[in-house]
Amino acid sequence: MTNPQGQIVGGLLAPHPPHIVYGENHWRNEPKSECGWEVLRWGYERARKHFLAKKPDVLLVHSPHWQTVIGHHFLGLPEFHGLSVDPIFPNLFRFQYDLKVDVELAELIAEEGKKDGLITKMMRNPNFRVDYGTIVSCHMMNPEWDIPIVGISSNNSPYYFSNEMGQAQMVKLGQATRRAIEKSGRRAVLLASNTLSHRHFTTEPDIPEDMSREHVYEHSGYLWDMQVLDLMRTGRTKELIAILPEFMDHAVSEVKAGSLAWMLSALNFPDYAGEVYGYWTVIGTGNAVVGWDPQLREAATTQGAMA
């Protein structure tokens, strides 16, 4: 039996600072706050409303906080549950997670990646602790946790070799992801779990959610973020991918981990506008929630044809 062709119904730049989960006081997270980082949280809410309305079968997330040396790894069991304690901000994030995995799709992507010469592995240990980047991005997109995910690790190659070499791998992984989704028959939303500029404060206020202390770390980081967001907003993602290696160096951007390049590649480098749902800083780093809806391109193409 063959599946009807699957499709990517959305892609979201979905940053993962644990602060935004802390700020919303979800019952799954033990620490409690007064408030905090609303612009990002409300941005996520609007993105969630838009993309969940498309009834996706699966959310695919690429996370910088599952770092692998040998190739690209995938969560490979139908479910994982446990306690995630952020090793860096344990005071903010101690989260009970319980997630389902679309193992079949994960295996398909792994197979497609191998065909392109990538090393891929399935992680099948039930005691594996899912990283907090995966959890935060998925939770902010779907706090009900009622849609299975595909969890993909971040390969460390750019840290050993070069930004360009790492990005080339992510482009291949994105292409493999797209082919696998099409074969699977799934309706998929992609989550690129990356912050933009990533220089951050090295001290924390006594009240972590004190927003009077929150601002971008440095002006140059902000300028970079705005340049990148402008390219996203105007559908110039091929230009964007070309300058990402420079962005990684100049703004210490977390896109070095490859999540954004992977998603843009899987989306076939959108030439239609990304919707910026929100931009705000978290301990000085630049974070944006930006969505691409392939339907917008289809609509534009159709209108153009009719005209």
Next chain:
Amino acid sequence: MIQKAYIVPGQPHVLLAPDKNEGWRKLHDAYRAVGQEIERSGAELILVYSTQWFSVIGHLFQVDPKPKWTLVDQNWYELGEIPYEFRIDPEFGKLYAGLCKEHGMQAATVAYHGFPIDTGTVVALKLLNPNNAIPASIVSCNIYAEREETRALGYAARAAIDTYGKKTIVVVVTNLSNRYEVGDIDPAHDRISSAKDDEWNRKILEMLGEGRLEDVAQVARDFAREANADMGFKAIWWLGAVMGEHNKYDGKVWEYQPVWGTGNAIVELTPNERKQIDWEKEFDEGPVPTFATASGTGLETHNVLGTPASETAEQAASPPPDVIRTDRAPKPVGPYPHARRVGNFLFLSGIGPRKPGTGEVPIDDIEVQTRAAIENVKAILEDAGSSLEKVLDVTVYLTHMKRDFDRFNRVYAEYLGKVQPTRTTVGVDSLPTPICVELKVIAAI
């Protein structure tokens, strides 16, 4: 007091798969042998700094007395799981964190169920201290900390060890060259990923084998640049600062082997004050600290952390004549004396219950600690020509006012009820060492 220091690798291969590679086996066996030596040494504390415990907001200190979990490494899960339950000394961690905070550094203790202890620390403690015979303390590695901050963290460790007074083994968990093979390899044919990395590793190990820890610290940047050393090899800055920033050690390289392309060694350094050094330091970087003695930490070049009090007091060439210090009371934990005499008055610094000589903190019981603190006050007063009967004013600091106030009063009354000094009692969040009471006294002579 520091007995020895070790540099060890944090690769799970050594713990979980020694039979897959001869070199991994050699590292495993050397690790075990070192562990046996440590257990026999009478050490009372193992202090671990691991490059795999990342922090970004200052430094974190593990104070959960019994952290327990099953670790599945994010990279090497195919090698198997590592269940662990460690014995942590929370009091030392609190003391160490407190000293860092006191000197303006960002520091926080962690005691959360399920906090992910890093693979490097887990591997080191499983192999060095398999029976949990010795309590451990663990401090994080700030990934953004530069040399100055990392050294300051080391000075604070040294001050904490001096204050705590326990025989301590210092362990850094770090790879040497850190270029992994990024593909699948046959473990049996594991080798250092480049000849250049191998040459650099051997150069570093030659220096460490000669006990030249400070020389290695001075070339850490070059090593990091040339051989992609683990986390910029900042662990060596921390270790150097803890150990006194000099070259007077007996060094021993137990083993050097590749693990998946990276360089890994087990090195032992034993302080040897009598060691004759017939060479000068090879390299300096920036304003170089005083280098001549074990305690010459060069703190004057830094503003992150002040001079450890225990050293300052001894190094002070000619203290003012009205300064009172005594061996019958515990050493101050900052740059101040026990008391000063002004005319017919005696002003004491804040005095707590730590034991004279060892600095050991008594059990967390307000009656025990109050008694010990007053005995310390009494000793200082007597050595200054005064006595408890001449006490005029007391300020009391309690960390658990609600819990301790009544019982504190009972002991206080035994000593000072009849003397009737004026008194103020203040509840405070914490004190520099993990004690629950401190007394500030003014007395007549």
